[in-house]
Amino acid sequence: MATMRAAQVTEKGKDFDMVERDIPEPGEGQVRVKVEACGICHGDAVAKYGWWPEPIDYPRVPGHEVVGRIDKVGAGVGVWKAGDRVGIGWQGGYCFECSPCRSGDFANCVRPDITGLTYDGGFAEYMIAFEEGLAAVPEGMPGVQAGPLMCAGLTTFNSLRHSGAGPGDIVAVQGVGGLGHLAIQYAHKLGFYTVAVSRGKDGEALALELGADRYIDSAAADAAKELRALGGAKAIMATAPNSKAISAILDGLGPNGKLVLIAQTEEPIEVNSLHLLVGRKSILGWYSGYAKDSEETLAFTRLSGVKVMVEEYPFEKVNEAFEKMLHGKPRFRVVLRMGR
Numbered sequence: 001m002a003t004m005r006a007a008q009v010t011e012k013g014k015d016f017d018m019v020e021r022d023i024p025e026p027g028e029g030q031v032r033v034k035v036e037a038c039g040i041c042h043g044d045a046v047a048k049y050g051w052w053p054e055p056i057d058y059p060r061v062p063g064h065e066v067v068g069r070i071d072k073v074g075a076g077v078g079v080w081k082a083g084d085r086v087g088i089g090w091q092g093g094y095c096f097e098c099s100p101c102r103s104g105d106f107a108n109c110v111r112p113d114i115t116g117l118t119y120d121g122g123f124a125e126y127m128i129a130f131e132e133g134l135a136a137v138p139e140g141m142p143g144v145q146a147g148p149l150m151c152a153g154l155t156t157f158n159s160l161r162h163s164g165a166g167p168g169d170i171v172a173v174q175g176v177g178g179l180g181h182l183a184i185q186y187a188h189k190l191g192f193y194t195v196a197v198s199r200g201k202d203g204e205a206l207a208l209e210l211g212a213d214r215y216i217d218s219a220a221a222d223a224a225k226e227l228r229a230l231g232g233a234k235a236i237m238a239t240a241p242n243s244k245a246i247s248a249i250l251d252g253l254g255p256n257g258k259l260v261l262i263a264q265t266e267e268p269i270e271v272n273s274l275h276l277l278v279g280r281k282s283i284l285g286w287y288s289g290y291a292k293d294s295e296e297t298l299a300f301t302r303l304s305g306v307k308v309m310v311e312e313y314p315f316e317k318v319n320e321a322f323e324k325m326l327h328g329k330p331r332f333r334v335v336l337r338m339g340r
Helices: 044-049 143-150 152-161 180-189 204-210 223-229 243-252 273-277 291-304 315-326
Strands: 003-009 016-022 030-040 066-073 085-088 091-093 126-130 134-136 170-174 193-198 214-217 233-238 253-261 282-285 310-314 333-337
Touching: 003 315, 016 315, 030 085, 030 143, 030 315, 044 315, 066 126, 066 143, 085 126, 085 143, 091 126, 134 291, 143 152, 143 291, 143 310, 143 333, 152 180, 152 233, 152 291, 170 180, 170 223, 170 243, 180 193, 180 204, 180 233, 180 291, 193 204, 204 214, 214 223, 223 243, 223 253, 233 243, 243 253, 310 315, 315 333
Parallel strands: 170 193, 170 233, 193 214, 233 253, 253 282, 310 333
Antiparallel strands: 003 016, 030 066, 030 126, 030 333, 066 085, 085 134
């Protein structure tokens, strides 16, 4: 039987092992995808270190920023066919049996299929995907650019357009990194008055180049005070996983403003309840989206000219690439490039 390479976590917390596996066969409602590229996301650490409320079945192959091409279609699949170029994100499929699924509320599916967590993901040359988790990827978009849009791009774009902010409103982006560099561009292209906030002067030139109308160096100024002087932010996008920085900027919200948390922090975020009570402010958590949201993210990115900045690694360097991502060393997104 033909085999493929896969990078699997054999035990919780262990490094990835590069192994040879049989190329899998798709079941009913599934397709097999030959993987072209797969981004490495902080969410992949959930699979590696077991940071999930339910037990994870090891060995597990992570990877949920996947772009590839369908090479085999299982029974009962509808519109998808061999040769279609597709992307697969975090939310891979749904049970269609529980009460939320029957009512169309897939966000509360009791047994969701989560790519790279409840089933094997894209750190492999081939993977199985559920048809409801597939997003069509434009032929002209490079896989290493499209991969991060399946999670990082989707999350930033989707959270911005659901933040309650409208064109002309002040939107602050905390952090100018893997998520932040995308959030700044999306905010600018969506017509917000975009304020980038980061520590130090190093990120200023880039933030302005990406479309920020203003840059605040949080090491030299009180970012919350600066935002209030502008009238207060309608939304603050928390993209850098720094609890202290997020806590410090919270009071920069204006009336009815929202702090949208899209970065996972290891330490608790401190909240002064008075900051929320005065002005009816709130904190909103947001992650990911559905396949349709992925397609809309891809379309908007392409039409608006948003640039996805990546560091590419060959597949065999998965451990090096993961460690660099985990410790915040890459400037932007890390992507594995498949192929022997």
